[in-house]
Amino acid sequence: MTVNLRHLRIAAQGELISLIILLTNLATAHLKPISSLMGPTHGCAYLFVVVATWRLKQATPVTKATAVIPGIGGLLALRRLRPDIVDQRSEDAIRP
Secondary structure (H helix, E strand, O other), X not given: OOOOHHHHHHHHHHHHHHHHHHHHXXXXXXXXXXXXXXXXXXXXXXXXXXXXXXXXXXXXXXXXXXXXXXXXXXXXXXXXXXXXXXXXHHHHHHOO
């Protein structure tokens, strides 16, 4: 099974969005149906991000450790995996 970065990006975004929904629900109404839906969603997305990052050959030990951070770890790991894209975007922003 090969994991491309598109699947990792989707899971990382799902992890962050589900965590935001969980924390918002906890801080406001604390509705049980939202918790029971978003809790497992967040957990599955988190596990997918961690396992997918650890399976990538180009992932360094620092990138693998970054993926373990709940909520934003997947997005940070993606940023470490694709530095050429981040550099290109910053160069495009600087050009007149």
